[in-house]
Amino acid sequence: xxxxxxxxxxxxxxxxxxxxxxxxxxxxxxxxxxxxxxxxxxxxxxxxxxxxxxxxxxxxxxxxxxxxxxxxxxxxxxxxxxxxxxxxxxxxxxxxxxxxxxxxxxxxxxxxxxxx
Amino acid sequence: xxxxxxxxxxxxxxxxxxxxxxxxxxxxxxxxxxxxxxxxxxxxxxxxxxxxxxxxxxxxxxxxxxxxxxxxxxxxxxxxxxxxxxxxx
Numbered sequence: 496x497x498x499x500x501x502x503x504x505x506x507x508x509x510x511x512x513x514x515x516x517x518x519x520x521x522x523x524x525x526x527x528x529x530x531x532x533x534x535x536x537x538x539x540x541x542x543x544x545x546x547x548x549x550x551x552x553x554x555x556x557x558x559x560x561x562x563x564x565x566x567x568x569x570x571x572x573x574x575x576x577x578x579x580x581x582x583x584x585x586x587x588x589x590x591x592x593x594x595x596x597x598x599x600x601x602x603x604x605x606x607x608x609x610x611x
Numbered sequence: 612x613x614x615x616x617x618x619x620x621x622x623x624x625x626x627x628x629x630x631x632x633x634x635x636x637x638x639x640x641x642x643x644x645x646x647x648x649x650x651x652x653x654x655x656x657x658x659x660x661x662x663x664x665x666x667x668x669x670x671x672x673x674x675x676x677x678x679x680x681x682x683x684x685x686x687x688x689x690x691x692x693x694x695x696x697x698x699x700x
Contacts, residue, residue, distance in 0.1 A: 538688070575675050575682040588668055591691050
């Protein structure tokens with residue numbers, strides 16, 4: 496996702512457009528604090544672990560890099576916290592839902608259905 | 612407010628519970644664990660039949676909407692689990 500330059504985002508409208516393009520143009524996108532290699536928050540780290548466990552590659556967007564983006568991701572999904580997971584453009588949930596779905600087998604099923 | 616760790620600007624488990632319960636018309640059972648005793652990391656379980664017919668995301672959104680103002684500053688680490696009464700029977 497290096498083709499995206501978060502720093503050029505200065506308005507909520509731009510941010511929503513960026514988010515929309517990111518989640519629709521990639522199979523799995525995780526908006527998170529930090530990067531997949533260096534999560535800066537326990538909840539974000541948990542989601543990275545889950546995706547790695549299911550051997551799914553994903554695009555990580557570090558919302559700490561842009562304050563506008565950091566706020567816009569919350570209004571985009573009407574969800575007040577980060578991380579947020581999107582599969583094929585659809586908001587799946589945050590860390591708690593991901594953990595619950597991973598444990599119940601729903602997440603693996605969803606990923607298989609959507610991504611094969 | 613007898614909590615020695617409580618600092619101004621933070622939220623207590625009791626306030627959190629009151630805010631959540633007030634938003635449920637059929638009543639809600641709310642369990643809150645202030646995990647580290649620091650009024651900052653909360654494990655919250657909400658059981659209510661208001662959740663009937665809602666997806667898990669919608670159930671969480673309902674709880675989050677009641678705490679929206681607090682998420683701006685006071686709340687960072689909230690682990691949430693939602694369930695209907697019915698599902699537990």
